Amino acid sequence: MGACSSSMEERGRTTLNDVAAAIEGRFGNDISRTPASHGCALTYSLTKPSSLPAVCRSLFWDCGCLLGGIIAEEQPGRWQMHYVFLLLLSGWIDVVLTLPIETTTVPSIVAEVHAADWHEREIEDLFGIRFENHPRLGDFVLHDQIWHEGIDPMRRNFSASPAQLGKQLDLEWQPLLVVGDPGSFAMPVGPVYTGGLGESLHFLLETVGEDVIRAIPRLFYNYRAVEKIAEGRTVPDALLLAERFAATSAFAHSLAFCQAVERIHSVEVSARAALLRVLFCELERLRQHVAAISAICDSTALAVPAAQTSIITEQLLRASGILAGHRYLFGLNVPGGLSRDFKTEECRKLLASADEAERELRVLEKRLRYSSSFLDRLEDVGVVKGANARDLNLVGPIGRASGQHCDLRKACPYSGYERLTFEVPCETEGDGYARLRILFAEAAQSVRLMHQAVDALEPGPVRIPCEGNHPGAALGWAEAPRGATLHWVSIDEKGLVERYHAITPSFNNWLGFFMAAENFAFQDFPIILATWGLSATECDR
Amino acid sequence: MGVSPGRPVNTDFSSPDEAQLAAAICPVNAILAQGKSALVDPGKCVHCLRCRWGIPTPMNWDAGYEWARPSAGNGEGATFPASFSKSLHIMVVDAGDCGACLHEVKQLNNPLYNMHRLGFFFTATPRAADLLLVVGPVSENMRGALQKSWEAMPSTRRVMAVGSCAISGGVFGRSFMCAGGVGSVLPVNFEVPGNPPPPLAILHGLLMATGRKPATKSEPVAEGRS
Ligand code: SF4
Numbered sequence: 214m215g216a217c218s219s220s221m222e223e224r225g226r227t228t229l230n231d232v233a234a235a236i237e238g239r240f241g242n243d244i245s246r247t248p249a250s251h252g253c254a255l256t257y258s259l260t261k262p263s264s265l266p267a268v269c270r271s272l273f274w275d276c277g278c279l280l281g282g283i284i285a286e287e288q289p290g291r292w293q294m295h296y297v298f299l300l301l302l303s304g305w306i307d308v309v310l311t312l313p314i315e316t317t318t319v320p321s322i323v324a325e326v327h328a329a330d331w332h333e334r335e336i337e338d339l340f341g342i343r344f345e346n347h348p349r350l351g352d353f354v355l356h357d358q359i360w361h362e363g364i365d366p367m368r369r370n371f372s373a374s375p376a377q378l379g380k381q382l383d384l385e386w387q388p389l390l391v392v393g394d395p396g397s398f399a400m401p402v403g404p405v406y407t408g409g410l411g412e413s414l415h416f417l418l419e420t421v422g423e424d425v426i427r428a429i430p431r432l433f434y435n436y437r438a439v440e441k442i443a444e445g446r447t448v449p450d451a452l453l454l455a456e457r458f459a460a461t462s463a464f465a466h467s468l469a470f471c472q473a474v475e476r477i478h479s480v481e482v483s484a485r486a487a488l489l490r491v492l493f494c495e496l497e498r499l500r501q502h503v504a505a506i507s508a509i510c511d512s513t514a515l516a517v518p519a520a521q522t523s524i525i526t527e528q529l530l531r532a533s534g535i536l537a538g539h540r541y542l543f544g545l546n547v548p549g550g551l552s553r554d555f556k557t558e559e560c561r562k563l564l565a566s567a568d569e570a571e572r573e574l575r576v577l578e579k580r581l582r583y584s585s586s587f588l589d590r591l592e593d594v595g596v597v598k599g600a601n602a603r604d605l606n607l608v609g610p611i612g613r614a615s616g617q618h619c620d621l622r623k624a625c626p627y628s629g630y631e632r633l634t635f636e637v638p639c640e641t642e643g644d645g646y647a648r649l650r651i652l653f654a655e656a657a658q659s660v661r662l663m664h665q666a667v668d669a670l671e672p673g674p675v676r677i678p679c680e681g682n683h684p685g686a687a688l689g690w691a692e693a694p695r696g697a698t699l700h701w702v703s704i705d706e707k708g709l710v711e712r713y714h715a716i717t718p719s720f721n722n723w724l725g726f727f728m729a730a731e732n733f734a735f736q737d738f739p740i741i742l743a744t745w746g747l748s749a750t751e752c753d754r
Numbered sequence: 755m756g757v758s759p760g761r762p763v764n765t766d767f768s769s770p771d772e773a774q775l776a777a778a779i780c781p782v783n784a785i786l787a788q789g790k791s792a793l794v795d796p797g798k799c800v801h802c803l804r805c806r807w808g809i810p811t812p813m814n815w816d817a818g819y820e821w822a823r824p825s826a827g828n829g830e831g832a833t834f835p836a837s838f839s840k841s842l843h844i845m846v847v848d849a850g851d852c853g854a855c856l857h858e859v860k861q862l863n864n865p866l867y868n869m870h871r872l873g874f875f876f877t878a879t880p881r882a883a884d885l886l887l888v889v890g891p892v893s894e895n896m897r898g899a900l901q902k903s904w905e906a907m908p909s910t911r912r913v914m915a916v917g918s919c920a921i922s923g924g925v926f927g928r929s930f931m932c933a934g935g936v937g938s939v940l941p942v943n944f945e946v947p948g949n950p951p952p953p954l955a956i957l958h959g960l961l962m963a964t965g966r967k968p969a970t971k972s973e974p975v976a977e978g979r980s
Contacts, residue, residue, distance in 0.1 A: 356895050366930065373929045404899050405847055406878065412856065413848045413896055434895045435850045438931040450781050453802060453925045460854030460950070504857075523864045527953075530861075531756030539759050540952065541854050544803035553807040750853050753893075 254304030609696020
């Protein structure tokens with residue numbers, strides 16, 4: 214721990230004023246500062262679209278911000294694009310680009326900020342906006358062998374109801390190959406593989422024989438158009454979607470959604486609700502981290518620890534079921550707090566299960582650290598580190614194993630995390646073993662936080678009214694088990710959802726996966742995958 | 755305890771108003787009010803718990819897990835012949851699942867459930883699979899792969915839809931991107947409702963499919979108000 218070259222605290226020394234001075238000094242004529250809104254700490258409106266890439270480069274590289282994501286919204290007669298950056302320990306910075314609706318091309322920022330790559334590809338595929346000079350557009354969310362070009366499902370005039378839009382499955386369709394050496398060939402894996410116990414996604418392993426040179430993931434097999442079908446729904450109905458597009462981090466995503474809605478209504482939840490939310494967030498992180506450790510053991514065919522950790526996972530699922538009435542914590546978060554209150558004794562029982570899990574994990578970690586044959590398979594496997602991790606904007610445990618010391622619970626606190634004591638572990642090796650250590654260390658911190666949350670509980674309401682007609686838009690965020698998640702919700706005057714955009718840690722990190730899967734032995738592929746622990750469905754939405 | 759989250763079941767209230775209230779709070783129209791009774795369609799219920807915590811008089815809650823049932827269309831006589839009862843190979847396809855059902859299916863391999871002892875095995879190849887277990891509402895991008903998997907199976911194949919999304923589309927419903935359930939793509943023989951159904955409910959489905967549990971539409975036993 215503490216091995217990171219630049220910790221959150223160090224990088225957080227840059228203040229909003231520093232950023233404002235730098236940006237306004239350089240781009241004073243091209244941007245104008247507007248009142249901070251939507252939950253951001255600093256908002257700029259861009260008056261000269263062509264300086265967008267330079268502004269973004271300055272924020273990302275010169276000011277040391279991280280990329281939150283790009284949010285596109287079609288409004289009556291115009292496009293509004295939000296380029297959201299995170300200044301560690303200070304908050305979100307939003308650069309807003311407003312364009313007439315006839316606009317078809319926007320400058321790409323990919324050459325400056327690589328991490329924006331998939332955000333732009335997604336917008337191009339779903340809205341039909343082209344990004345000038347983007348190196349690779351096309352086949353992404355809408356798979357080319359099924360969908361015609363020119364279908365822009367996120368446009369307002371596109372109806373989400375069932376229709377025969379797809380074409381006949383194009384059997385001739387071929388994915389783009391990168392490796393062109395003589396004798397090289399591509400091995401397709403998926404979307405159905407490992408007996409389907411893995412999620413649906415596809416890899417193209419490009420190889421010249423023994424070693425795999427590249428593994429290019431192809432996602433969005435599980436694309437259910439969640440953001441499209443959320444439009445026009447009431448907030449409680451849309452909440453069901455936020456909670457159910459990626460169940461293994463359902464609580465974090467529903468929390469981010471609810472916080473966005475609460476921000477629109479200017480509602481602050483009670484102290485009790487905030488603490489209970491922390492309790493459930495950490496329970497979810499603990500369970501998900503144990504499941505991830507289990508998958509890593511499984512990928513190296515270490516059957517006993519894999520079985521032990523899967524038992525702990527099941528026990529935590531059961532503890533969730535007993536306390537909350539749902540094994541995956543559905544139905545708890547509501548705008549304004551929680552759907553029901555919990556007795557302190559009930560919460561203490563949950564803590565007992567968490568303590569037991571932690572004890573078992575500690576023993577297991579020690580044993581694994583002394584299993585050299587196991588470590589051999591994790592060390593130097595699936596490496597991304599240093600400048601590459603920064604370049605790709607890796608988030609969550611994967612980022613933190615690669616020297617990217619960022620955790621929204623500290624970097625931009627919510628739900629009262631700023632009042633709790635915990636550490637955010639960080640490693641620099643960026644290999645499979647570093648990621649395993651991070652998972653163990655974070656699981657222990659989660660148990661610590663669960664205790665603090667229950668100890669601090671005081672009587673009070675758990676739900677504050679958060680209804681009525683408040684049109685508006687806002688961001689909500691949370692550190693989900695796999696990393697930062699950022700939800701944009703905009704509501705119209707009838708109280709219906711106008712635009713919902715969920716930027717998820719898996720979407721963010723899948724972009725960087727290719728870098729970890731270069732020049733490796735075929736049998737290491739499952740290990741690389743497991744130590745990354747990404748979710749396809751969380752990316753696809 | 756905790757092995758099953760339970761689920762709402764048909765409830766007789768003391769007034770029609772209470773039944774109406776229950777029907778009105780359900781976001782997916784899984785509750786039908788008939789006089790003083792409220793009837794639940796388990797294949798639609800997305801387990802949002804609103805009819806439990808969100809209304810003054812909650813629905814009755816069934817704490818069990820024997821939730822599997824033959825499907826209405828192709829369930830009749832679909833039970834596997836006796837020769838499969840000690841060895842059934844299962845292929846799982848994720849057709850737009852949120853990860854919950856898939857995770858619960860995975861738990862069957864957990865020593866706490868250990869489905870091997872009951873003669874159930876996962877297989878990676880459709881050629882060797884007897885049962886196609888599908889989770890998720892069938893996203894358009896997965897439709898082709900699902901169909902191909904089914905076509906590659908031997909003719910004794912059966913299909914089981916696990917989870918409310920696989921049965922009715924769940925919260926995703928039917929859209930340009932979702933088929934609204936496996937039934938609109940393949941002939942479904944068995945269903946395991948739940949959002950997600952716990953591992954024991956899925957196991958119940960497997961036992962039912964192999965004729966080791968009766969394939970009757972058993973009415974769940976209400977455990978009284980909780
Ligand atoms: S739990 Fe939710 S979805 Fe299920 S019947 Fe009750 S209100 Fe309807």
